[in-house]
Amino acid sequence: MDATECLAGIRLMPVLALRDEAVALRLAHILRDVGFRALEITLRTPQALSILERLARALPELILGAGSLRSPAQITEAKDAGAQFLVAPGYTETLLAAVNAERLPFVPGAATGSEMLRLLEAGYRLQKFFPAETLGGAPALRSFSAPLPEVRFFPTGGINSERLPAYLSLEAVAMVGGSWFVSDEALQGGDDEAIGAAATEAWSLAHG
Numbered sequence: 001m002d003a004t005e006c007l008a009g010i011r012l013m014p015v016l017a018l019r020d021e022a023v024a025l026r027l028a029h030i031l032r033d034v035g036f037r038a039l040e041i042t043l044r045t046p047q048a049l050s051i052l053e054r055l056a057r058a059l060p061e062l063i064l065g066a067g068s069l070r071s072p073a074q075i076t077e078a079k080d081a082g083a084q085f086l087v088a089p090g091y092t093e094t095l096l097a098a099v100n101a102e103r104l105p106f107v108p109g110a111a112t113g114s115e116m117l118r119l120l121e122a123g124y125r126l127q128k129f130f131p132a133e134t135l136g137g138a139p140a141l142r143s144f145s146a147p148l149p150e151v152r153f154f155p156t157g158g159i160n161s162e163r164l165p166a167y168l169s170l171e172a173v174a175m176v177g178g179s180w181f182v183s184d185e186a187l188q189g190g191d192d193e194a195i196g197a198a199a200t201e202a203w204s205l206a207h208g
């Protein structure tokens with residue numbers, strides 16, 4: 001299965017940097033109840049892998065992936081923890097070879113036309129566009145995608161509710177990712193209602 005198939009129908013992906021298992025469990029339940037079917041857990045915290053493993057056991061109905069992938073060693077670790085897909089901020093030839101060997105759906109990142117072409121050449125028709133807002137946002141992505149009709153994009157980085165519709169209106173955008181609707185403050189403060197409300201607002205915007 002490739003990433004396009006694995007993530008078919010997903011329009012908005014929560015991109016989460018998690019440090020606390022109990023908080024992560026609470027958050028994942030809230031997001032699932034709101035309607036999210038897939039979550040990306042970034043490998044940016046020391047706890048990310050054990051949290052991924054815990055979530056995979058507790059919520060098997062969710063499609064869980066590991067993000068911020070940087071090294072071949074992390075591919076095996078993420079797979080062992082239960083990741084069903086991988087996301088990276090870019091790619092290297094080493095990473096592409098290692099992911100191929102593990103046969104896990106992978107969304108590599110591209111920020112230039114040459115990177116997009118290289119990834120297309122390697123068979124990646126779903127590519128992360130990162131950091132989306134810094135690279136010029138939806139207008140830039142529209143320009144990049146015009147000569148690349150085969151590629152679908154997963155823009156992330158600096159996107160929020162105001163910017164989301166412009167991305168999702170592009171034919172080239174399969175789904176958008178972000179963390180703007182998961183407030184750290186609400187999470188730490190245990191304000192599940194606020195988290196649920198923000199997540200519902202984002203989900204409705206993406207699926208309206």
Ligand code: 3PG
Pocket residue numbers: 015042067068130156157158159177178179180
């Ligand atoms: C990512 O890793 O994809 C981004 O950091 C998520 O972007 P955001 O936190 O700016 O929404």
